[in-house]
Amino acid sequence: MIRFENVSYNYPDGTPALRNINMGIRKGEYIGIIGKNGSGKSTMSLHLNGLLRPQKGKVMVRGMDTGDFSKLQGIRKIVGIVFQNPETQFVGRTVEEDLAFGPENLCLPPMEIRRRVNRALAETGLEKYRYHSPKSLSGGQGQCVALAGVLAMEPECLVFDEVTSMLDPDSGKTVLERVKRLHEKGKTIVYITHNLEELHAADRIIVMDRGRIVLEGKPENVLSDPSLRALGLTPPSLIELAEHLKNHGVAVPWEKTSCPSSFAEEICRLFLKM
Amino acid sequence: MQEPVFSYVPGTSFLHTLDPRTKLAAVMLLGILVFRTESFFGIGVIFALFIALASFTGLPTGIFFRAVRPMLLFIIFIFLAQLFFTEGKVLASFWILQPSIEGLQNGLRLSARFILLLLFAALMTASTDPSAITCGIERILRPLPLRWLGVNSYELATMMNISIAFLPLLFERVERTKAAQASRGMYFGRNPFHSVPALVIPLIRGIVRDAEELALAMESRGYQGTRRTSMHELLMQKRDWASLFALVFFAALLLRF
Numbered sequence: 001m002i003r004f005e006n007v008s009y010n011y012p013d014g015t016p017a018l019r020n021i022n023m024g025i026r027k028g029e030y031i032g033i034i035g036k037n038g039s040g041k042s043t044m045s046l047h048l049n050g051l052l053r054p055q056k057g058k059v060m061v062r063g064m065d066t067g068d069f070s071k072l073q074g075i076r077k078i079v080g081i082v083f084q085n086p087e088t089q090f091v092g093r094t095v096e097e098d099l100a101f102g103p104e105n106l107c108l109p110p111m112e113i114r115r116r117v118n119r120a121l122a123e124t125g126l127e128k129y130r131y132h133s134p135k136s137l138s139g140g141q142g143q144c145v146a147l148a149g150v151l152a153m154e155p156e157c158l159v160f161d162e163v164t165s166m167l168d169p170d171s172g173k174t175v176l177e178r179v180k181r182l183h184e185k186g187k188t189i190v191y192i193t194h195n196l197e198e199l200h201a202a203d204r205i206i207v208m209d210r211g212r213i214v215l216e217g218k219p220e221n222v223l224s225d226p227s228l229r230a231l232g233l234t235p236p237s238l239i240e241l242a243e244h245l246k247n248h249g250v251a252v253p254w255e256k257t258s259c260p261s262s263f264a265e266e267i268c269r270l271f272l273k274m
Numbered sequence: 275m276q277e278p279v280f281s282y283v284p285g286t287s288f289l290h291t292l293d294p295r296t297k298l299a300a301v302m303l304l305g306i307l308v309f310r311t312e313s314f315f316g317i318g319v320i321f322a323l324f325i326a327l328a329s330f331t332g333l334p335t336g337i338f339f340r341a342v343r344p345m346l347l348f349i350i351f352i353f354l355a356q357l358f359f360t361e362g363k364v365l366a367s368f369w370i371l372q373p374s375i376e377g378l379q380n381g382l383r384l385s386a387r388f389i390l391l392l393l394f395a396a397l398m399t400a401s402t403d404p405s406a407i408t409c410g411i412e413r414i415l416r417p418l419p420l421r422w423l424g425v426n427s428y429e430l431a432t433m434m435n436i437s438i439a440f441l442p443l444l445f446e447r448v449e450r451t452k453a454a455q456a457s458r459g460m461y462f463g464r465n466p467f468h469s470v471p472a473l474v475i476p477l478i479r480g481i482v483r484d485a486e487e488l489a490l491a492m493e494s495r496g497y498q499g500t501r502r503t504s505m506h507e508l509l510m511q512k513r514d515w516a517s518l519f520a521l522v523f524f525a526a527l528l529l530r531f
Contacts, residue, residue, distance in 0.1 A: 100505040
């Protein structure tokens with residue numbers, strides 16, 4: 001659905017942000033992109049719907065080149081991005097108006113805009129805040145409004161660019177649950193983060209470092225890869241624990257490492273067997 | 275938090291249901307009328323019209339006081355200037371000041387006009403959703419050849435919306451910058467001019483960064499600065515035309531006498 005072909009991009013000061021990236025995202029996939037600050041992951045996300053255009057190579061979204069200005073509106077209808085800071089994403093004075101902003105840009109008729117706004121409100125459980133100012137909401141709810149604003153454009157692919165980094169852990173978890181549910185409903189998800197704990201449910205993880213893809217694969221392989229620490233990333237603690245146990249001859253299967261309770265159950269089961 | 279001046283009070287009264295364009299036109303018309311009416315009787319009639327409309331909408335009276343209050347000093351100044359510096363029959367004599375009867379009349383008339391203008395404006399903003407007002411302004415401006423000025427009506431409407439939406443964020447940022455500077459030993463009390471650069475420079479940097487993020491988010495949601503539709507459907511209905519017609523009739527009648 002989305003293809004990067006030999007994409008390179010330099011910051012205005014000349015430092016390379018992306019170096020010769022090749023990758024593809026299939027429809028319905030849940031992709032995690034990780035890397036420490038400055039690894040190029042956010043630059044990559046801005047390339048996904050043509051907010052940045054590659055200086056070399058090209059990015060194709062459903063066969064449309066993001067370098068083609070006449071296709072941009074069509075591309076943004078397909079790929080929506082939720083950004084890190086909820087406060088600077090709001091355009092409207094009320095939640096309702098903010099959600100209408102995207103559909104209004106698509107020049108939809110008023111009836112259709114209302115329908116989409118109502119649907120996005122229902123999907124995110126924000127109906128009771130319809131007439132509230134988005135700025136009066138908490139960080140987690142704010143991020144929900146931002147998500148609803150993108151959902152109102154009914155994109156096939158949703159990009160989340162470090163959406164939890166300004167939230168408290170609880171709201172972060174709620175947002176992550178919501179992402180999972182959207183994936184189950186068939187949306188293509190690109191989830192960008194520097195917190196590896198959040199990527200357990202992904203189909204595929206791409207690790208970036210200094211503008212390059214250095215590691216790519218299924219979470220069970222990537223998250224337990226010994227080179228992660230050298231890249232400045234901390235593997236999830238449960239997976240690290242499982243690795244240590246494996247070195248001592250105790251194998252905890254991958255599925256059980258997603259949360260502490262399933263991990264504990266597995267350990268107890270193994271103990272009882274011994 | 276203190277309630278802002280000219281805020282919207284949701285409701286379902288007749289005035290609430292009118293098209294924003296009708297109300298904009300009505301306020302303009304009333305503005306002209308107020309400044310064209312010379313007699314105190316005429317001003318009284320307009321004032322009666324305001325009271326009738328205001329009580330009709332059932333809006334809290336507080337909002338009207340709030341609308342006039344910030345301008346009160348200005349109005350008093352105008353009144354006093356008119357009172358003391360108009361030539362005419364001297365009413366009394368204090369020191370070098372000699373208020374005249376003509377001055378008193380002029381002063382009263384002028385201050386009543388300003389107050390009426392503010393009251394009608396408050397009546398409109400209180401009974402109209404701000405986004406509907408911007409939408410109405412956009413629709414009024416649309417036929418004008420604004421592209422000669424390098425903008426279009428859609429851009430103007432978005433600009434109005436965003437500047438209103440971003441004001442609170444701006445104040446919040448000022449507070450945050452102040453706190454950050456104070457925690458590093460900056461003392462704001464002694465010499466306010468001293469602290470201006472230390473406050474303004476990080477503030478502008480922050481605002482520019484916010485604006486950049488906002489621009490990205492807007493572009494990502496398909497904003498192009500060109501034609502866009504609106505969730506608010508504007509339809510001039512019978513009652514809109516009827517109200518405007520009634521108002522024109524009222525104005526003509528009043529100017530006759």
